[in-house]
Amino acid sequence: MNVLIIEDEKPSARRLQRMLTTLDVKAEQMLHSVAEAIEWFSNNPHPDLIFLDIQLSDGLSFEIFETVTVESAIIFTTAFDEYALQAFKLNSIDYLLKPIDAHELETAVKKYKNLKAPAKKVQLDFEDIKKLLVNPVEREYKKRFTTRIGQHIKMIPVDEIECFYSENKGTYAHTVDGRDYLLDTTLEQLEAELEPQTFFRISRKFYVNIKAIRDIISYTNSRLQLKLNSFKAQDVIVARERVKDFKVWLE
Template structure:
C-alpha cells in the first residue's frame, strides 16, 4: 500500500509516521506545503492513501485538489473541526482531530482496509460528520507537571504556567510565581499534550499561555515580540512563519 503524509509541522508528521509504522504502514513520503504537494502529484504516481492536514504553511490543503485531480483515499488529520463538511465532499475515509489518538487512527486505517476490495470512492457518513461537529471529541490534555526540587517532587498545575521554553538543550516551565523548573521532556513531545486553546507554539523555543500575555509589539522581519506577565528571560519572539497562525489563534 502506497501511503503519504501531508503535514506542515514536521514533528507532527514524524510522530504520525511512527504511529503508522506500528500499524505496519510505511509512509516514506512526507510533504509540507500546498506548493510542494502540487508539484509532487504532478510528477509522481498518486498514492492509495493520504494522511492530510488541512491548514498548511502556505494555505489550505483543499487548494491541492483545485489544481490536481486526485483519486486517492484521504484520512484528514487536523486541529480544526470547522472544515469537516468541506472534507466530506472529497474521498474521505475519516476526519481525525489532533492530537491524534492511537485507537482512533487504528480504527480509521481498518476502515480504509475494509473498503479496499470495493474499489470505489469512499466518503464519510454525513451523520458521523454531523455528530463530530455537534459533539467534538473531548481530548485529555496535560493538567499538571511533576518537577524535581532538590530531593522533593513538586506538582505544578497547568494554569500556573506562563510559558514553556528550551534553553541550553533543556526544557523549562516558567510559572506565574516567577520560578523556572526543568522538565524531563521536549517541546516536540509537548505539542500533543498542551491544550491548544491555551498554549501556542510561537517558535522552536517557546510555547506561551494566552492568559499570560501582557503585551505584543512589532519586531524585526515582520515578527512579533511577546511580553509576558513575569517571565524576564530570553526574548519571546513569534517566528515569522507563525505570525499569521498566532494572530488567528488569539481570536
C-alpha cells in the same frame, strides 16, 4: 520524483522547496489556494507526491478533493493540534508540524520512497478528517506537571505556568511567580498534553499561555515579539512561519 507543494504562505512554500532541494528532491510547482489547485489538477498530470497545507487562504484543502480525483501520495504540512494529526498519521504518508523540522522532513520523504510502489497506494478518508477538524474529539489535557527539587517532588498546576521553553537541551516551565522549573519532557511531547486554546507553540523554543501575554509588538523579519507578565529572561519571538496561525489562535 514529481513533487507539488500546496501552501498559501509563499515564504513557507519557498522554505520547504529549499529544504527538499537539500534532499535531492525537486518541487518545481507550487500552488497557493484551493481554486488554483482545482484548476491545476484539472489540466495537468498529477504528481507523485504532494506536500499539502490543511488551511489555505480560501478554505480547507480538502475541498480540492471534493471536486477532482487526485491520484497522488500526500504528506500533510500543518499547524493543527495533535487530536487531528492522529487521523492524518493513519490516513496519509506522514504529517509535518510547522515550522517543519529538517530531520522530520527527511524521514517523511524516506517513508514515501519506501511506500511508493503501486500496490501500496495510500487511501485518504477526507470526510473523516474534516469532521475531526470541525468537531475534534474530546480529550483530557494535563492539569499539572511535576519536578524534582532535591529530595522533594513539586507539583505545578498548569494554570500557574506562563510559558514552557527549551534551553541547553532542557525544557523549563516558567510560573506566574517568576520561577523556572526543569521538567522531564520535551516541547514535542507537550504538543499532546497542553490544551490548544490556552497554549500555543510560537517557535521551536517556546510554548506560551494566552493568559500570560501582556503585549504584542511588531518585530523584524515579519515576526512578533511577546511581552509576558513575568518572564524576562530572553526575548519571546513568534517565528515568521507561525505568525498567521498565532493570529488565528488569538481570536
